[in-house]
Amino acid sequence: MLVSSECDWFRHQRERKTVAKDTRPYFTLTNEYPRHRKIRALSDKAFRLHVELIADCNDARSDGKFTKSELNMRGPKAGKELIEAGLVTALEDGTYELHDYLAHQHSKAQIEAFQANKAEAGQRGAHVRHHVKKGVVDPGCELCQTG
């Protein structure tokens, strides 16, 4: 008889494989991000602001651009700190930009292409399931018309 001494964490990790993948949008931070020379030197508040700005830019699909009020959402000191660290650049039009944002994060065009592909795959799946397999031709279904 096998006696399991597996702790909850391991059991959770094992069971996760059968759980549906989280499909909410996400951004990318490398493992070395917290140790990066520029990041390591930040105050806690500026560190938090930097991570929030990355998430907000991803949400807004702004390609790393944001407004002055977003820069100052944790107070002007934290915003200024990010500029002085070279993590944020002030643009000529009065807005701001995260340094090297598109080198690590998805662009607006990439996010939109991904969502279009996903929607198309969903539409095709429904067409196959409800029309092709049942021998139904739906006049309202684009795929039934084009084959």
Ligand SMILES: [Zn+2]
């Ligand atoms: Zn169809």
